Amino acid sequence: MPSFVLGDATDALDPPSADVMLRLIVELLPLAGIVLIGRHPGxxxxxSRRLTLERAADGDILLNEVYARRQAAKAPRPRLLSVIDWLREGYGR
Incomplete structure (x- = not known):
């Protein structure tokens, strides 16, 4: 059975169009499992099922870790000594 994950697939559509799009997918792929992530305007x-995720009271710890990792990734990294710089410095010293 095929499965599909649709991320923000209907967010930009008006409610009737969003419903039509999902009904077409269901009609064309009746055995498929479809997960829609985002806000469905329709x-x-x-x-047939709905799962609502809520932030846990201690969820901010994870968010802080994610923020710290992103900040570390943005930090300038030391430039590796290129071959040209190495030759300029005199490789035989």
């Missing part, structure tokens, strides 16, 4: 009745 009718909630189109879905």
């Amino acid at each position: 009718s909630a009745e189109i879905f």
